Amino acid sequence: xxGAQSVPLRLMVGRxxxxxxxxxxLFEVEPxxxxxxxxxxxxxxxxxxxxxxxxxxxxxxxxxxxxxPGDAAFxxxxxxxxxxxxxxxxxxxxxxVPTHFDCGKNECDITPGx
Amino acid sequence: xxGAQSVPLRLMVGRxxxxxxxxxxLFEVEPxxxxxxxxxxxxxxxxxxxxxxxxxxxxxxxxxxxxxPGDAAFxxxxxxxxxxxxxxxxxxxxxxVPTHFDCGKNECDITPGx
Numbered sequence: 001x002x003g004a005q006s007v008p009l010r011l012m013v014g015r016x017x018x019x020x021x022x023x024x025x026l027f028e029v030e031p032x033x034x035x036x037x038x039x040x041x042x043x044x045x046x047x048x049x050x051x052x053x054x055x056x057x058x059x060x061x062x063x064x065x066x067x068x069p070g071d072a073a074f075x076x077x078x079x080x081x082x083x084x085x086x087x088x089x090x091x092x093x094x095x096x097v098p099t100h101f102d103c104g105k106n107e108c109d110i111t112p113g114x
Numbered sequence: 115x116x117g118a119q120s121v122p123l124r125l126m127v128g129r130x131x132x133x134x135x136x137x138x139x140l141f142e143v144e145p146x147x148x149x150x151x152x153x154x155x156x157x158x159x160x161x162x163x164x165x166x167x168x169x170x171x172x173x174x175x176x177x178x179x180x181x182x183p184g185d186a187a188f189x190x191x192x193x194x195x196x197x198x199x200x201x202x203x204x205x206x207x208x209x210x211v212p213t214h215f216d217c218g219k220n221e222c223d224i225t226p227g228x
Contacts, residue, residue: 012186013159021212022136024159024186045127045138047208049163049184070163072126072138094161096210098135 007035014114015099022096023114029053029083029091037082042101042111044075046083051091057081067093077101121149128228129213136212137228143167143197143205151196156215156225158189160197165205171195181207191215 007029014023029035029051037056046055046067053067057079065073066086075081085091099114121143128137143149143165151170160169160181167181171193179187180200189195199205213228 012161013188017188018190019159019188020157020191022159022210024161024210026184026186043134045133045136045210047126047138070140072140074127074131074133076132077134094208096136096138096159 007033009113011113012094015110019099019114022098023111025095025097025113027083027091027093027095029085029093031085031088031090033091034084035082037080039078039080040101041077041103042098043077044081045072045096046075047072047094049092049094051085051089051093052087053091053093054084054086055081056084121147123227125227126208129224133213133228136210137225139209139211139227141197141205141207141209143199143207145199145202145204147205148198149196151194153192153194154215155191155217156212157191158195159186159210160189161186161208163206163208165199165203165207166201167205167207168198168200169195170198 010026012024013019048067048069055065057063097111100109124140126138127133162181162183169179171177211225214223
């Protein structure tokens with residue numbers, strides 16, 4: 001299974017456009033592809049635009065949610081999650097993140113990819 | 115032209131779901147419909163899912179941006195804006211707002227519809 005590094009991210013609206021609070025990114029995942037199973041201390045809000053996704057999440061990563069176009073999901077901060085393309089075609093989804101998060105250290109307060 | 119009160123809002127992810135920073139709402143606008151030309155001191159990030167939209171914006175509301183499915187737009191805080199359905203079918207778009215904003219008064223720091 002492919003990792004996050006193979007999932008292209010397109011910044012639709014972000015800090016470079018003047019966004020002060022949150023950033024909208026577009027992801028495209030090839031059939032059979034997925035993001036890494038990972039966690040971080042800021043939240044995601046997702047909406048699937050095309051294809052069919054599963055989000056493996058929860059404290060242990062064992063909860064599965066299925067999403068079709070128009071379905072949205074909230075991934076709270078610190079929850080382990082992985083987005084998988086379970087359709088035969090491309091999976092396209094938007095993923096919104098805060099531009100900043102509180103990690104307790106000044107040097108890591110800007111969200112990556114925001 | 116119809117005003118904002120005729121444009122249904124569906125909260126996809128918001129404060130009631132635990133969203134701490136921003137909320138995702140889905141709007142559906144009938145052919146010929148539009149939101150009110152208005153402004154507020156928090157930003158919008160939009161993506162069109164279906165149909166064709168125009169955003170009248172800018173300081174005077176005279177700048178027009180055209181959006182098709184997959185197109186995103188940033189409406190900065192305090193900018194006058196109106197979203198118009200300029201297609202023959204339904205216009206569906208997601209609009210993300212911060213859950214809180216600084217209006218200088220404690221009693222209005224929660225964003226309406228978040």
